[in-house]
Amino acid sequence: MNHKSHDSAFDAALGRALAARSGSAGRDCPDESRVAAYLEGRLEQAAAAAVEEHAAKCASCQRLIALALELDETPVSAADFSVGQSGRRELFRFSFSLSALALALVAAGIGVVLVRGLKQRAAPADVAQLEAPKAAPAESSAPAIAEEKAGAKLSRVEADEKRSTSRFDQVRPAARPDEPGRRKEVEGFRARAEREAPAPAAPPPAPPVSKAADSAIVTADKIARDEPSKKKENEAAQAQTVTGPQLKGATTAAGGLEERKLVKSAAPTPRDAVRAFALLAVPKQQLNSNATQENLRLRQKSERGPAAVQNAASQSQANSEQLPSRVLGDRTLYLYMGYWIDAQATVNPEAEIVEGSQAPIAVEEIHKALPAVKDLRAFGAVAGAGGAGGAAGAKGVAGTMLVYWGGKIYVIR
Amino acid sequence: MIPGPALPDVHAAFERCQHRYPTVQLTFEAFLARVSEIVGGEQTESGRRQAFSRLNHEELFLALACSLGDRIAWEHFVDDYLPLVRRFAERACRASAEAEDLAQDLVAALIPPAAPGKPSRLAGYNGGGSLGAWLRVTVARAAIDRFRRDRRQISLEVMEEQGSELPAPSADSARERAGEPLDARWGPVLSKLLEEELRLLPARDRLILALYYLRGVRLEAIGRQFGVHEATASRWIEAARKRVRKRVEAALRRRHGLRARDLQSLWRQVSDKDLRALGKALAE
Numbered sequence: 189m190n191h192k193s194h195d196s197a198f199d200a201a202l203g204r205a206l207a208a209r210s211g212s213a214g215r216d217c218p219d220e221s222r223v224a225a226y227l228e229g230r231l232e233q234a235a236a237a238a239v240e241e242h243a244a245k246c247a248s249c250q251r252l253i254a255l256a257l258e259l260d261e262t263p264v265s266a267a268d269f270s271v272g273q274s275g276r277r278e279l280f281r282f283s284f285s286l287s288a289l290a291l292a293l294v295a296a297g298i299g300v301v302l303v304r305g306l307k308q309r310a311a312p313a314d315v316a317q318l319e320a321p322k323a324a325p326a327e328s329s330a331p332a333i334a335e336e337k338a339g340a341k342l343s344r345v346e347a348d349e350k351r352s353t354s355r356f357d358q359v360r361p362a363a364r365p366d367e368p369g370r371r372k373e374v375e376g377f378r379a380r381a382e383r384e385a386p387a388p389a390a391p392p393p394a395p396p397v398s399k400a401a402d403s404a405i406v407t408a409d410k411i412a413r414d415e416p417s418k419k420k421e422n423e424a425a426q427a428q429t430v431t432g433p434q435l436k437g438a439t440t441a442a443g444g445l446e447e448r449k450l451v452k453s454a455a456p457t458p459r460d461a462v463r464a465f466a467l468l469a470v471p472k473q474q475l476n477s478n479a480t481q482e483n484l485r486l487r488q489k490s491e492r493g494p495a496a497v498q499n500a501a502s503q504s505q506a507n508s509e510q511l512p513s514r515v516l517g518d519r520t521l522y523l524y525m526g527y528w529i530d531a532q533a534t535v536n537p538e539a540e541i542v543e544g545s546q547a548p549i550a551v552e553e554i555h556k557a558l559p560a561v562k563d564l565r566a567f568g569a570v571a572g573a574g575g576a577g578g579a580a581g582a583k584g585v586a587g588t589m590l591v592y593w594g595g596k597i598y599v600i601r
Numbered sequence: 602m603i604p605g606p607a608l609p610d611v612h613a614a615f616e617r618c619q620h621r622y623p624t625v626q627l628t629f630e631a632f633l634a635r636v637s638e639i640v641g642g643e644q645t646e647s648g649r650r651q652a653f654s655r656l657n658h659e660e661l662f663l664a665l666a667c668s669l670g671d672r673i674a675w676e677h678f679v680d681d682y683l684p685l686v687r688r689f690a691e692r693a694c695r696a697s698a699e700a701e702d703l704a705q706d707l708v709a710a711l712i713p714p715a716a717p718g719k720p721s722r723l724a725g726y727n728g729g730g731s732l733g734a735w736l737r738v739t740v741a742r743a744a745i746d747r748f749r750r751d752r753r754q755i756s757l758e759v760m761e762e763q764g765s766e767l768p769a770p771s772a773d774s775a776r777e778r779a780g781e782p783l784d785a786r787w788g789p790v791l792s793k794l795l796e797e798e799l800r801l802l803p804a805r806d807r808l809i810l811a812l813y814y815l816r817g818v819r820l821e822a823i824g825r826q827f828g829v830h831e832a833t834a835s836r837w838i839e840a841a842r843k844r845v846r847k848r849v850e851a852a853l854r855r856r857h858g859l860r861a862r863d864l865q866s867l868w869r870q871v872s873d874k875d876l877r878a879l880g881k882a883l884a885e
Binding site for chain 1: 655689692693725726727728729730731734735737738739740741742744745804805807808811812814815816817818819820821822823825826828831832835836839842
């Protein structure tokens with residue numbers, strides 16, 4: 189029994205405690221007008237707090253608010269996330285600042301790792317540069333001291349240039365997206381992705397295709413960095429690069445790594461998709477904060493490189509609401525990177541991913557709770573429009589679903 | 602003197618309302634009396650003015666005219682708001698027949714009184730929120746009341762059929778009670794700790810947790826209410842939940858000397874029923 193089952197037990201206990209707290213508050217219940225004003229955010233802060241304080245312990249008012257919320261047919265627009273609700277988010281400001289702090293720490297950590305790597309790799313190159321002048325006098329026979337001084341100065345300048353070049357190369361062992369070779373690869377991937385992607389019936393969901401390519405590369409790079417076995421290979425490749433004679437082998441190894449990245453890019457794994465989707469679903473109010481934008485830029489910079497940073501702001505502003513969506517019971521699934529991803533998966537993008545075929549009972553449970561999943565699965569395609577996002581563009585797209593269930597992400601094909 | 606806002610403000614608002622509904626017959630005195638009743642609770646003149654400025658004057662005007670029996674006002678209401686009532690009723694009830702019944706009941710309650718003594722429900726609208734939102738809440742209230750009434754009727758019928766006052770306990774519940782020795786010991790402790798920690802949460806957090814865990818409100822609806830995306834709402838809930846759990850576990854360690862292993866065991870035993878379902882789900 190793993191800790192996730194304890195989560196469920198805790199949830200059950202929490203539900204009971206909440207229910208115990210939710211008694212009948214009787215005559216103090218706010219009238220319909222007050223509840224309506226609260227739901228529309230038209231009450232003053234103190235009055236709204238009073239309604240919340242009451243509703244938090246009144247089962248009757250909770251039921252009323254719950255049903256009234258469900259009856260609301262106002263479409264959710266982007267403006268809803270940024271305008272007129274600022275007062276309501278005060279309680280969560282602290283958690284946002286924590287998120288920002290966490291992002292900053294992650295960015296700083298990655299920066300430290302990069303700097304350490306740079307130092308480790310730069311050291312042998314510096315040694316090589318220092319050794320180079322020893323051979324130079326044997327070849328040079330210029331007697332004049334002035335010429336010697338001038339030559340020494342020149343060689344120092346050249347050596348500095350070489351050193352900076354070698355450092356630059358070592359900092360960037362693999363080609364970056366802004367280099368021609370890498371750009372070709374990326375374009376090749378995009379072309380392949382477009383070829384492989386089924387033609388949508390209605391206006392195509394343009395953002396997912398291009399974002400899929402970029403995000404797949406980002407996540408593939410990240411995975412290549414994270415996975416220990418690949419890390420070893422990467423280190424071996426770097427060691428070979430430094431030792432010189434085995435440069436050819438090192439290139440091959442690096443090429444192999446690139447190939448693997450491209451393979452990953454061509455078919456993003458569920459983990460890639462969920463991670464990228466979690467990045468995409470960054471709330472707008474976080475983006476509105478300059479500090480958080482800076483953190484996000486730092487994070488994306490560390491993951492992608494300078495070229496992608498230019499697009500970071502615009503890409504991060506892309507919200508998952510723009511994606512084709514499908515409402516299955518209380519869940520909303522978004523089509524992203526070829527997967528229908530449960531929005532709740534963003535709660536923990538690092539949750540264990542379980543292949544549905546390996547866990548038939550769990551899948552059965554999911555089918556019971558979300559019967560629509562079974563229908564979609566039976567047809568082998570997620571068809572038709574659904575949800576506010578409208579999945580018209582997704583009609584006929586065969587999709588693998590990634591459903592967050594009991595603390596795990598189940599892959600339902 | 603009527604404790605209300607300054608007269609020029611009310612006059613100006615009343616003129617705007619008349620401009621919007623020129624054929625509706627509502628006297629200024631009736632409007633002023635209703636407005637004074639609504640904002641009379643404010644202690645200061647500036648408070649009354651602010652409260653008055655926040656009202657939906659035109660919708661208040663229409664609702665008041667309807668409740669006082671103005672036929673033209675009712676026609677406006679039927680054209681503009683009755684479709685809304687029907688849509689809300691359809692969303693509140695699964696069966697279309699039920700939705701129709703609910704809508705009819707509501708119309709009967711909202712319709713201007715044929716005889717004095719039974720005021721229209723529209724008289725309760727005070728212009729605080731929009732008339733649409735008020736109708737949404739009113740439909741929700743009516744649906745809940747109707748559901749309660751129906752459920753009571755059904756249970757009475759079942760009891761009559763069974764010939765007993767209380768249904769016999771199921772085998773499942775008996776087994777559950779028998780299999781909860783640890784629950785009996787730790788259940789009250791956990792309940793008390795959870796109560797304490799929940800009390801420490803801000804009211805809004807508690808409300809959100811209750812809406813999600815108890816009332817089954819979708820994340821999308823919660824997110825819409827609080828002006829965020831559903832993924833953000835999900836993160837809020839998770840954060841509040843983790844916070845409560847962390848504090849409860851800390852209290853268990855501190856007060857009862859439990860270790861990590863004990864905590865695991867405790868959570869495992871706390872809800873046998875839930876774990877059975879979860880065990881199936883995890884297929885372990």
